[in-house]
Amino acid sequence: MGAATVDVNDDNFEIEIEKFKGIALVDFWATWCGPCRRIGPMVDEIATEYAGKVKVCKIDVDDAQGVSVRFGISSIPCLMLFKDGVKVDQHVGAPPKAFLTQWLNGYVS
DSSP states (O other), X not given: OXXXXXXXXXXXXXXXXXXXXXEEEEEEEOTTOXXXXXXXXHHHHHHHHTTTTXXXXXXXXXXXXXXXXXXXXXXXXXXXXXXXXXXXXXXXXXXXXXXXXXXXXXXXX
């Protein structure tokens, strides 16, 4: 049994992301988005594999419109990396898992 992803929305974004000390991967997605559903299981695997190193969160853009607008989300899936509550990088689209792990390893010590 591995780590679970954390569901984030407008109400808990500050607590879960902005006040979090460490690396957080945030997956902006929607239930109607095919590529989002395709990478969803991979994001869940990352949460398990990087447990204790990376906090993995999911934000449904339909349920968190304030955060989505704030970060200019116009295409999904959009993966953002935060370090100590500050956005440090992002990737739009559905990358292969090898890309995602290499990307994360660049930020995980």
